[in-house]
Amino acid sequence: MISLDFLENVEAFGELDDDQLTKIQGCCEVAEFKRGEEIFAAGETPEYFWIVHEGQVNLTWDAPEGPAMPESTITTLSEGMPFGWSSLVPPYKYHLSAHCASRNCKTVRIPKGRLLQLFEGDAHLGYKVMSKVMIVAGQRFHQLQDEVARRRGHDIINRW
Amino acid sequence: MGGLVFLKKVDIFKGLNQDQLTAVNKRAREKKYLYGDRLFSEGENADRIWLVIEGKVDLRFDLPGRPTSEENTVFSITATETLGWSSFVPPFKYALSAYSATKSCKVLQIKKEHLLECFEKDPRMGLIFMTNVAAIASRHFDQLQESATVSPVAKIKITVHMSTCGIAAGARQVMSALVEEISSSDRPDIEVVSSACIGQCKNEPNVTVEIGGSEPVVYQKITPDKMRQVFQKHILGGKVQKEYVLVQ
Numbered sequence: 001m002i003s004l005d006f007l008e009n010v011e012a013f014g015e016l017d018d019d020q021l022t023k024i025q026g027c028c029e030v031a032e033f034k035r036g037e038e039i040f041a042a043g044e045t046p047e048y049f050w051i052v053h054e055g056q057v058n059l060t061w062d063a064p065e066g067p068a069m070p071e072s073t074i075t076t077l078s079e080g081m082p083f084g085w086s087s088l089v090p091p092y093k094y095h096l097s098a099h100c101a102s103r104n105c106k107t108v109r110i111p112k113g114r115l116l117q118l119f120e121g122d123a124h125l126g127y128k129v130m131s132k133v134m135i136v137a138g139q140r141f142h143q144l145q146d147e148v149a150r151r152r153g154h155d156i157i158n159r160w
Numbered sequence: 161m162g163g164l165v166f167l168k169k170v171d172i173f174k175g176l177n178q179d180q181l182t183a184v185n186k187r188a189r190e191k192k193y194l195y196g197d198r199l200f201s202e203g204e205n206a207d208r209i210w211l212v213i214e215g216k217v218d219l220r221f222d223l224p225g226r227p228t229s230e231e232n233t234v235f236s237i238t239a240t241e242t243l244g245w246s247s248f249v250p251p252f253k254y255a256l257s258a259y260s261a262t263k264s265c266k267v268l269q270i271k272k273e274h275l276l277e278c279f280e281k282d283p284r285m286g287l288i289f290m291t292n293v294a295a296i297a298s299r300h301f302d303q304l305q306e307s308a309t310v311s312p313v314a315k316i317k318i319t320v321h322m323s324t325c326g327i328a329a330g331a332r333q334v335m336s337a338l339v340e341e342i343s344s345s346d347r348p349d350i351e352v353v354s355s356a357c358i359g360q361c362k363n364e365p366n367v368t369v370e371i372g373g374s375e376p377v378v379y380q381k382i383t384p385d386k387m388r389q390v391f392q393k394h395i396l397g398g399k400v401q402k403e404y405v406l407v408q
Contacts, residue, residue: 061305086301089294095301123284130290131248137297138249144304145255 002028002053002108010051012082012132020125027114031107033100039107042097046087048109050098052077055105059083059096059140061147074143076101085136087112096140166268170211172242172292180278180285187274191267193260198228199243199267202257206247208271210258212237215265219243219256228259235303236261245293247272315349316395319368323357329364330383337384338367341391350395363406369394380406 004021007013013024030053033039040046042062050057057077074096077083086095092112119126167173167181167188176184190213193199199210202222210217218233234256237243246255279286318338322331335354342350360366363380367387370376377400379390386404393399 085294086298089291089298091295091298093298095298095305119287123287127279127283127286127290130287130294134248134290134294134297135250137294137301138246141249141297141301141304142255144301148304 001025002030006053006080006108009080010082011080012049012051012129012136014132015128016125020122020128023118023122023125024110024115027110027118028108029110031109033105033107035100035103037100039098039100040084040094042094044094046084046092046094046112048084049082049087049112049115050084050110051082051108052079053106053108054079055100055102057081057083057105057107058099058101060099061096061144072147074140074147082133082136085133085140088115088130088133089137095144166213166240167211169240170242171240171296172209172211172289174292175288176285180282180288183278183282183285184270184275187278188268188270191269193265193267195260195263196228197260199258199260200254202254204254206244206252206254207273208244208269209247209275210243211268211270212239212241212243213266213268214239215260215262217243217265217267218259218261220259222257228257230261233261235300242296245296248290248293315371316347317351317353317368317370318395319370320352320354321356321358321364321366321368322354325357325361326364326366329381331365333384334365334367334382334387337387338391341388345391345396347396360406366406371395371398378406379404 002025004018004025007021007024007028008016013021016024031039039050039057055078058073059075059077060073083098084094086093115129119129164178164181164185167176167185173181173184188211199217200206215238217237218230219235219237220228220230220233222228243258244254246253275289279289320326320331320335320338322335335352338352342352357364358366358368358378360380365382367379367382367390368376369379369390377394379386379401382390382404386401390401390404394401
């Protein structure tokens with residue numbers, strides 16, 4: 001079972017009390033992956049909200065096409081870091097792909113349906129978690145902006 | 161004008177009930193801007209959200225030491241849409257500058273601290289609001305990914321055809337001259353790409369210029385000097401250099 005100590009150090013759950021953390025704990029599942037294995041792909045309809053428990057996870061951007069635009073890593077996540085934020089907001093679609101980036105990685109996954117049900121039953125919990133999820137979304141957006149800027153610079157250089 | 165009827169239509173307040181919208185409405189302040197007025201600047205503390213009631217607001221990046229220009233618009237926001245979700249994301253700074261882009265525009269401002277006070281009293285309202293904000297971020301995420309192959313600010317596209325035949329005829333030197341011209345022009349709205357041969361090997365190097373929605377102009381037998389001339393007179397000056405245009 002995932003410990004409350006672990007959950008309270010997760011960015012998205014940092015402000016929850018023990019009762020609320022226990023509710024989250026009851027929804028957690030563990031999933032393990034080996035290096036390079038896909039956790040989910042961009043464009044998929046999400047079933048889970050994820051947290052890295054052990055090891056590392058790469059979030060990658062597969063598009064757009066063309067030799068000057070290879071797949072690239074937007075960020076590498078380690079213990080306690082959440083991912084798959086878009087599982088909790090319309091239109092419910094993963095924007096990036098996630099792969100195991102260490103020899104092994106252990107993740108905690110929470111079925112989005114169960115998490116959204118918890119939010120419905122305890123709006124205070126939902127508000128606190130969604131406020132943090134919004135911060136994660138903003139961080140990813142800024143990381144993507146940086147990557148787009150980097151690609152545009154490289155694109156001109158690479159093509160001549 | 162603002163009011164509950166308006167607030168009900170705003171993307172960021174979708175799903176709020178009458179009481180919750182009334183609480184927001186009490187905190188909202190209406191402001192009017194004329195064409196070209198700046199609502200906020202890039203880098204300023206983002207401490208409020210902005211709802212467009214009438215007109216259009218452009219989000220632009222501003223170049224240091226230069227007046228703002230419509231060419232640098234990244235997104236345009238129209239009635240019932242919201243600006244300023246960066247007020248809920250560290251480092252709480254606006255990432256772009258906002259300008260009124262119509263003869264006049266009306267907006268509602270609501271300070272973040274006032275919204276947070278409402279959410280503390282009514283967490284369900286906070287949950288709905290934060291979910292809506294994250295959904296807007298998700299939409300912008302998609303837009304950013306979709307626009308990544310083309311500069312979102314590029315209004316001018318220059319294609320240098322750099323196949324083997326083009327390179328043998330001097331396309332690389334042409335590209336070099338073009339990049340130098342662009343660097344010294346400081347024009348982020350110009351996008352340069354390379355592509356394959358267009359089947360005019362005997363007339364290489366070829367360069368295609370596309371400005372806005374106008375018909376592409378294909379130039380033939382371009383040299384670095386001709387490229388500089390095309391850049392200065394056509395791309396910057398708007399005058400097609402007919403003597404170099406490909407005749408098919």
